[in-house]
Amino acid sequence: MTTARFRLLERLRLRENQIFFALTIIIGVLCALAAVLFSLAIEGTRHLLFGLEPSSLRFLIVPTLVSLVTGFLLAKFFPEVRGSGVPQTEAAFHLQQGAIPARVPFGKFLTGVLCIGSGHSMGREGPCVQIGGGLASLLGKWLRLSPARVKDLVPVGAAAALSAAFNTPVAAVLFALEEIIGDMNAALIGSTVVASVTAVIVERSILGNEPLFHVPEYHLVHPAELLAYAALGLAGGIISVLFCKGLLRTRAFFLRMRASTTVFQPAMGGLIIGVVLIFVPQVMGVGYEYVDQALNGGLPLKLMLLLCFVKLAATIISYASGNAGGIFAPSLFLGAMAGGAVGVVIHRFAIFPTGDPGAYALVGMGALFAGIIRAPITSVFMIFELTQDYQILVPLMIANMLSFLISRRYQPRAVYHALLDQDHVHLPEPGGRVVAAGRLARDIMTHNLTFIPPGSSVEGAWKLIAENQSKCFLVGSQEMLAGLVTRQSIKEARQSGKASDPLTSLLVSGWTHVHPDHSLELALERFRQNPGLLPVLSRSGTHRVEGVITLETIMQFVETNREE
Amino acid sequence: MEPERRCSQCGQVIPWSQVECPRCAERGSFLESLPRETILLLYIPVLAVLFVVTGYAAKIYHSKQTALAKEWYLRGEADLEAGKARKAIEDLSEALVYSRSNRLYRLRLAQAMLAANQVEEARPYLLRLWEQTPGNGTVNLELARLAVRRGAFPEAVRYFHNAIYGEWDEAPPRRRREARLELAEFLLKAGDKTAAQSDLIAVAADLPPDPELQTRVGTLFLRAEDYSGALEIFRQALHLDPRHHTALRGAGEAAFQMANYREARRYLELAVRLNPQDVPAARRLEMTKLILSVDPLERGLSSPERTRRVVRAYQQAVERLRGCAQKRGEALEGQQPMSDLQTAYAQAMQMGPRVRETVLRRDSDLLMRTLELVFEIEELTARDCGPPADVDLALLLIARKRGGAE
Numbered sequence: 001m002t003t004a005r006f007r008l009l010e011r012l013r014l015r016e017n018q019i020f021f022a023l024t025i026i027i028g029v030l031c032a033l034a035a036v037l038f039s040l041a042i043e044g045t046r047h048l049l050f051g052l053e054p055s056s057l058r059f060l061i062v063p064t065l066v067s068l069v070t071g072f073l074l075a076k077f078f079p080e081v082r083g084s085g086v087p088q089t090e091a092a093f094h095l096q097q098g099a100i101p102a103r104v105p106f107g108k109f110l111t112g113v114l115c116i117g118s119g120h121s122m123g124r125e126g127p128c129v130q131i132g133g134g135l136a137s138l139l140g141k142w143l144r145l146s147p148a149r150v151k152d153l154v155p156v157g158a159a160a161a162l163s164a165a166f167n168t169p170v171a172a173v174l175f176a177l178e179e180i181i182g183d184m185n186a187a188l189i190g191s192t193v194v195a196s197v198t199a200v201i202v203e204r205s206i207l208g209n210e211p212l213f214h215v216p217e218y219h220l221v222h223p224a225e226l227l228a229y230a231a232l233g234l235a236g237g238i239i240s241v242l243f244c245k246g247l248l249r250t251r252a253f254f255l256r257m258r259a260s261t262t263v264f265q266p267a268m269g270g271l272i273i274g275v276v277l278i279f280v281p282q283v284m285g286v287g288y289e290y291v292d293q294a295l296n297g298g299l300p301l302k303l304m305l306l307l308c309f310v311k312l313a314a315t316i317i318s319y320a321s322g323n324a325g326g327i328f329a330p331s332l333f334l335g336a337m338a339g340g341a342v343g344v345v346i347h348r349f350a351i352f353p354t355g356d357p358g359a360y361a362l363v364g365m366g367a368l369f370a371g372i373i374r375a376p377i378t379s380v381f382m383i384f385e386l387t388q389d390y391q392i393l394v395p396l397m398i399a400n401m402l403s404f405l406i407s408r409r410y411q412p413r414a415v416y417h418a419l420l421d422q423d424h425v426h427l428p429e430p431g432g433r434v435v436a437a438g439r440l441a442r443d444i445m446t447h448n449l450t451f452i453p454p455g456s457s458v459e460g461a462w463k464l465i466a467e468n469q470s471k472c473f474l475v476g477s478q479e480m481l482a483g484l485v486t487r488q489s490i491k492e493a494r495q496s497g498k499a500s501d502p503l504t505s506l507l508v509s510g511w512t513h514v515h516p517d518h519s520l521e522l523a524l525e526r527f528r529q530n531p532g533l534l535p536v537l538s539r540s541g542t543h544r545v546e547g548v549i550t551l552e553t554i555m556q557f558v559e560t561n562r563e564e
Numbered sequence: 565m566e567p568e569r570r571c572s573q574c575g576q577v578i579p580w581s582q583v584e585c586p587r588c589a590e591r592g593s594f595l596e597s598l599p600r601e602t603i604l605l606l607y608i609p610v611l612a613v614l615f616v617v618t619g620y621a622a623k624i625y626h627s628k629q630t631a632l633a634k635e636w637y638l639r640g641e642a643d644l645e646a647g648k649a650r651k652a653i654e655d656l657s658e659a660l661v662y663s664r665s666n667r668l669y670r671l672r673l674a675q676a677m678l679a680a681n682q683v684e685e686a687r688p689y690l691l692r693l694w695e696q697t698p699g700n701g702t703v704n705l706e707l708a709r710l711a712v713r714r715g716a717f718p719e720a721v722r723y724f725h726n727a728i729y730g731e732w733d734e735a736p737p738r739r740r741r742e743a744r745l746e747l748a749e750f751l752l753k754a755g756d757k758t759a760a761q762s763d764l765i766a767v768a769a770d771l772p773p774d775p776e777l778q779t780r781v782g783t784l785f786l787r788a789e790d791y792s793g794a795l796e797i798f799r800q801a802l803h804l805d806p807r808h809h810t811a812l813r814g815a816g817e818a819a820f821q822m823a824n825y826r827e828a829r830r831y832l833e834l835a836v837r838l839n840p841q842d843v844p845a846a847r848r849l850e851m852t853k854l855i856l857s858v859d860p861l862e863r864g865l866s867s868p869e870r871t872r873r874v875v876r877a878y879q880q881a882v883e884r885l886r887g888c889a890q891k892r893g894e895a896l897e898g899q900q901p902m903s904d905l906q907t908a909y910a911q912a913m914q915m916g917p918r919v920r921e922t923v924l925r926r927d928s929d930l931l932m933r934t935l936e937l938v939f940e941i942e943e944l945t946a947r948d949c950g951p952p953a954d955v956d957l958a959l960l961l962i963a964r965k966r967g968g969a970e
Contacts, residue, residue: 019600026607033611033618040618040625052632139607143600202615206622210665216688217695289661297688298657298673344684356688 020149023139024156024191028198030139031132031160035199036206038109038128039165045117046285059119059281060274066118067270067323070111074322075263078107083319084123084326085112085130087416089158090180091425095540098137098151105134111324118270119277119284121314125165126326129180132161152188155180159192160199166328167203167212169196171382178375179416182428211386213292216358218389224352226398232342232360233367233399237406239338240331240371243312244411247327248418250320255422262322269321276314282307283314287333294340294361301344308337327415331372332365339364362387363399371403374414424542426515441523442516444557445536445547449474452503454482459499462490470550472533475503480543483507486531513537516546523549633663640672649680667693671702678706683713701730705743712750720750741767745784752787760788768797775805782814786821794818798831809838813845820852823965825859828852855958860935861966871924871931877959878919878934881941882912884956888949905948908941939963 049062074082080101081088085108092100112127136157140150155176163172173192177184220226254265276283282290282303290307293299299307315330343360362383369379379400384393411418417427451474452461465473465487476482482504489506493499512526513535527534527549534549598606640655656673663669670689677686687710693703708723724747732739744767751760764785771778778801785794798815801808816831832849836842856862860873889896889905896909915934924931942960946952952960 019604022604026604026611029611030607030614033614037618037621040621043625047628047632052635143603144596206615206619214664214692216692289664292664293657293660296692298677298685300682300685356691358688 016145016149019143020145020152020191021194023143023145023153024194025198027132027136027139027153027157028160028195029202030135031128031157031195032164032199032202033206034105034109034131034135035128035161035164036203038112038131039124041109041113042117042124042285045113046119049118050284054281056278059277060271063119063270063274063277064267065270066114067120067266067321068264070114070118070323071263071266073107073111073114074266074324078103078111078324080104081108081111081127081130081324082322083324083419084126084328084416085128085133085324086126086179086326086328087420087425087427089130089133089154090182090416090427091420091540092133092137093151093154093180094182094427095425097147098133098154099141099147100134100137100154102134102138105131105138108134108324115266115318115323116285116325120270120273120318120323120325121276121283121285121287121311121330122318122323122325123286123327123329123332124325125162125328127324128161128165129158129175129326132157132159133180136160152191155186155188156191156195160195163196164199164203166382167200168382168385169193169200170385171378172196172199174378174381175375178378179373184377212288213295213386215295215362215387216297216356218359218362218387218392219355220391220395221355222352224350225346225354226395228342228346228350228354228360229363229395229399230402231346232339232364233402234406235338235342236335236364236367236371236399236403239308239312239334240368240403240407241410243316243331243334243372244407244415244418246312246316247319247415248422250316251419251422254320254322265322269317269323272317272321273314276310276317280306280310280314283311286329287311288329291333291336291361291365294336295358297340297343297356297358297361299337299340301341304337304341304344308334308341311337327372328369331368334372335365335368336361337364338368359392362392363396366396367399367403370400371407372415374404374407374416376400376404426537426539426542428515428517428539439520440516441514441518441520441536441549442547444520444523444553445516445549446553447547449478449545449548451475451477452485453477454504456503457499458490458493458501458503458506461485461503462494462499465490470532472508472531474533474535474545474548475507476543476545478545479541481535481537481545484511484531484533484535511535513542514549515539524554527554629662633659633661633666633669635659636662637666637669637672640669640676644672644676644679647679649676652676653680653682667696667700671706674706678710683710686710697731699726699730701727701732701736701739701743704730705739705746708743708747708750717754721747724750737770741770745781748784748788752784757788760784761790761793764788764790765793768793771797771800773800773804775801775808775811778804779808779811779814782811782818786814786818789821791818791821795822795824807834807838809835809842812838813842816845816848816852820848823961825852825855829856851958851961854955855961858955858958859962861962867925868921871921874924874931874934874938875919875921877938878912878915880955880959881938882909882916884945884952885909885912885941888945891949904944908937908944911937912941939966 049066050058081104092098108127108130112124116122116124133154134157136153137150140153145153158180159172159176162175163169166172173189173196176192177186177189181188257265290299294304311330311333315327318325319327340357340361342364343357346360347354347357366379366383369382370376373379380393380396383396413421420427450468452464454476456464470487472484472486474481475485485503485506486508493501493506508531512529514523514526515538516536517539523534532551535545536547536549538544538546636655636659640652640659643652643655653673653676656669656676659669660666660673670693674686674689674693677689690703690707690710693700694707697703704723704727708720708727711720711723724743727743728740728747744763748760748763748767751763764781767781771781778797782794782797782801785791785797795815795818798811798818801811802815805811812831812835816828816835819828819831829849829852832845832852835845836849839845858873858877860870860877865873885905885908886896889909894903894905896906902910915937918930919934924934938959939962942952942956942963945956946960951957
């Protein structure tokens, strides 16, 4: 009897694949609910804080004071949830086996609602991606799935949340594949589709079938209009570069400020945004209502131009000052305004018949998205999904591709990756994300590390390395590498009477490094550029040393392989 | 450098490479004691509760949105009523922020834009509404007005017809009639009187007993030069309100144009009596009386009176002919080839000695030839020397009336 019951129970046990599939659906539902609640909470907070007709004083005070609170929360409790959330999710997927702490989705929800609801010019899609990825990771962990499976759940959750937040299930799947995973042929496509579709069903069952935008019927009125769309692509590319460079430089400026100011930086941004809102309240929050108006040709040319540039500046300030919110929606906002403005100008002055400015606003959204987010395929399908009209594909692809190429030419590093670089996190390039079949840097590095403390004098350092015959040494600690120094430079400094000088004055300039997943070929190439020592640094913290490659380790590797 | 992370439960430093505290992770949790299938099942009621909570929150949110949208809409309506179109645009845009699918708000916003002369901005809104509801009368009417502003004639007529045969939420017959009247006015402005007449006939066939409306339609008939239609409508209006000044004046004008001078005099006298300040009506009455006093073809005239009028008309015509020639610097007694004026003058001079009351009374054939010569001279001089005045104008109108009758 007991054996029979045991067998029955064993039959009822689900295999890992089955659990994963069931969890995919659950994640779809949960992420949709989270995304809907997030949107509702943002709107509710906005009404609560600003009311119907806010005064200038209220515009000034609300973002400043609320940013003080969020600044404290972000600095003390949720340091991982500043900014968009997309780069952090990518880092979690590629570098942390998809492990995301439980506080991340909840912290993102809270701080995102406060930041966007208090008027910061930021989007809700990026935070939704992080919330979705975090919840998926959490559910997988609670179910004791293998780390590889937990990792797979992150893009699934991200796609589901984005699908519910933006109401475009196909674009959400593509975004997860193109941006998060970095591989359009990923095996996870089935799971992301299931979660994305589930999420959109749940979202529509709660919020109804109303589309996010009321998109006008699209017509390519004259073949010469394709030239106009090409011009729009050029404009989109230039604005994308301006935005990316402006964002990165402003953020670098805030990052250079003293660590003690970190708590107050969001409030500094809040104060600036407050001043901006007094004069141009349309840039507040997500701003999709104005995108809708631009799509329907309801905004005059001057206002669209004004909103384009003020929104650009406001988003840069909000993001760079360390608030929680994304750049997904602002990029669409900028695209709609730039496209609408180009459309009006072309409509008025073109010698050939043209479509309505709303059509240009629509294509502009795709162009700016392709230029800023650097997900050109997602951008094409996103706009296609909004219009459900094949006619838009050719103009859209022309404008997107031009915008993408210009943006990549003048801002080679994609903005999400560049933001991670600023946080000392190096994501692998999309082409290298599929694990190389050949040897990697981690295969030839050694963990036997010798560090010279960075506070040492030249004489002190000489005493430490006297017994060591290496040509080059690490300065710093395993967690904080300061640089490299050569035996020769220490020796020469001693002989020229600079024995008491600080060692840091002798650091090698222009040294290179590799990450553990870099190929052996790249490691050897970079080794040649360094004076006999190549540090292998962690991707998730580029000051942390995971190992070193020296001539000895290379020789040892060659010997080992010869024996094999 | 990243900030140091410490476990909130045990206080141990968490390495950056690890997500959670390694010590606490080892201890295990409640969930780890449960089978995975049970945990999966536990997720379901949690999701159900979350679904209900989110649905409730969405419901509250939607009702709040609807209330806000209505508030902004009412503000916009008040601004539109007060003629503050730009403020109305702001308010109605806000209403649309909270209720983006509301077609009424969208329509009113487009109307506010039109009122503020933001034609280019209003058009996409209306086209979008038209795509959604191609049979909506109001939308078609606004698109027609927009086409009128843009000077797109065929487009305007098409939208007007869509509006006339379209769906209306309130008082469809009245709104359709109004649309048709607007179309007629547009056609009249565009100079297409024939098309306007057909629309006015359609309106007249179904007019309610409303003197104001009937007078408006009658006036349009007058502009379309359908005088019998106009007179008919004005008569209907006067039947309901015999002291309706505009209807009286319109009826007088219609009768005058139809050369029913006696009827015209009756209506115009009443109109002038009701409003002595109505100078055009008074002038028209004066002319009507003049025509009636000089018309030799007037019914019921005695033979002496008729011949006297013919003689006077002849003298007047010869004077007019001389004045016209002088104005043109043309000698009436010229050489071959003769101009029309010279030919007419020669005929008049040839006929002159016989144009006397005693002769004409006996010779009715001569009377008619004299009258024909008078009419010919009045037509000729009107052509060569511009419109006449006073008696000459009266004679010209009588000539034309006769020409029309023939």
